[in-house]
Amino acid sequence: MEEIRVEQSQSLKPKPQGDQLEFGRVFTDHMFIMDYTMGKGWHDPRIVPYQPLVLDPAAIVFHYGQTVFEGLKAYETPDGKVRMFRPEKNMQRLNRSNDRLCIPAIDEELALTAVKKLISIDKEWVPNAEGTSLYIRPFVISIEPYLGVAPSKRYQFIVILSPVGAYYKEGINPVKIAVENEYVRAVAGGTGEAKTAGNYASSLKAQELVSGQGYAQVLWLDGVKKKYIEEVGSMNVFFKINGEIVTPELNGSILEGVTRNSVIHLLKYWDYPVTERRISMEEIFQAYKDGQLEEAFGSGTAAVISPIGELSWGEAKLVINNGETGQISKKLYDTLTNIQTGKTDDPFNWTVEVE
Numbered sequence: 001m002e003e004i005r006v007e008q009s010q011s012l013k014p015k016p017q018g019d020q021l022e023f024g025r026v027f028t029d030h031m032f033i034m035d036y037t038m039g040k041g042w043h044d045p046r047i048v049p050y051q052p053l054v055l056d057p058a059a060i061v062f063h064y065g066q067t068v069f070e071g072l073k074a075y076e077t078p079d080g081k082v083r084m085f086r087p088e089k090n091m092q093r094l095n096r097s098n099d100r101l102c103i104p105a106i107d108e109e110l111a112l113t114a115v116k117k118l119i120s121i122d123k124e125w126v127p128n129a130e131g132t133s134l135y136i137r138p139f140v141i142s143i144e145p146y147l148g149v150a151p152s153k154r155y156q157f158i159v160i161l162s163p164v165g166a167y168y169k170e171g172i173n174p175v176k177i178a179v180e181n182e183y184v185r186a187v188a189g190g191t192g193e194a195k196t197a198g199n200y201a202s203s204l205k206a207q208e209l210v211s212g213q214g215y216a217q218v219l220w221l222d223g224v225k226k227k228y229i230e231e232v233g234s235m236n237v238f239f240k241i242n243g244e245i246v247t248p249e250l251n252g253s254i255l256e257g258v259t260r261n262s263v264i265h266l267l268k269y270w271d272y273p274v275t276e277r278r279i280s281m282e283e284i285f286q287a288y289k290d291g292q293l294e295e296a297f298g299s300g301t302a303a304v305i306s307p308i309g310e311l312s313w314g315e316a317k318l319v320i321n322n323g324e325t326g327q328i329s330k331k332l333y334d335t336l337t338n339i340q341t342g343k344t345d346d347p348f349n350w351t352v353e354v355e
């Protein structure tokens with residue numbers, strides 16, 4: 001493995017107070033960069049002062065969106081150490097996304113070592129107020145200056161760090177969600193299962209429209225029939241129907257969340273019936289009418305668990321569990337956040353220490 005060289009920043013920035021942190025607005029003192037050139041491969045891994053990039057305006061990423069990203073978090077634990085949650089899963093997914101976007105694979109071990117080293121250099125930036133964490137954003141951009149539509153011959157893999165505030169300021173709280181009947185996020189055969197910029201660019205319009213009407217996120221339906229449930233915003237989604245917990249099966253257009261995987265793992269460990277299958281919006285509506293729609297929640301790195309208190313679908317308004325956080329949602333949230341923050345033991349060895 002190529003040695004990661006380090007260039008220390010000469011002017012350290014002031015660190016924000018834990019209670020003033022938002023999501024993704026401030027960044028630490030350093031960043032990781034590695035270059036790729038066709039013929040030479042990935043080379044020159046380095047940690048340098050956080051700084052703007054200088055790119056050719058013709059760089060492919062600006063025109064055709066050949067880019068992928070990841071998102072994960074590190075937490076300060078009660079013993080004063082810093083731990084990440086299942087980071088190897090993010091590196092594996094990064095390479096699955098890379099493959100879909102014709103970006104050359106990255107050595108996952110090197111990427112993990114780079115993230116650990118970067119965090120340890122910027123360790124002072126890991127916030128420790130309740131609910132706060134250090135958000136880690138690895139990403140790859142295509143930087144060859146070329147206006148032809150073709151995979152780039154040059155890339156950069158970059159990792160930046162951002163201390164982020166508590167997602168829930170006053171404890172876990174249900175949100176209102178609007179089922180999206182017009183726009184779609186992804187289709188089978190498209191790029192829905194890759195974490196790539198285009199998916200998020202195409203989701204903005206629907207999100208804009210519903211947030212003006214008081215909804216936190218949209219619930220995406222399948223791109224062909226607009227019948228089957230896919231995801232909620234940029235989270236995976238679960239429902240509890242008559243005692244059974246169901247989530248849409250991975251079908252090529254759904255992003256496979258690390259939180260989703262952890263939720264399924266925990267539910268099985270607790271012996272709850274959990275099924276990955278196709279779920280139509282009609283089925284959810286019928287379960288609601290029959291009084292069997294017991295809980296609904298989203299899962300993702302940012303919120304961990306986000307209970308759904310109300311679903312609007314055309315004229316129908318489905319109020320779930322009286323608009324309150326359900327038992328399973330709460331139990332999953334508490335268990336996952338306690339493992340992540342080191343408040344309980346970690347029976348599945350999910351956390352990885354930053355040395």
Ligand SMILES: *Cc1c(COP(=O)(O)O)cnc(C)c1O
Pocket residue numbers: 071195231233234235236255256257258259260299300301302
């Ligand atoms: C990142 C993401 C998720 C959640 O994945 P986690 O690994 O749990 O954070 C779900 N859906 C979409 C579209 C995403 O981009």
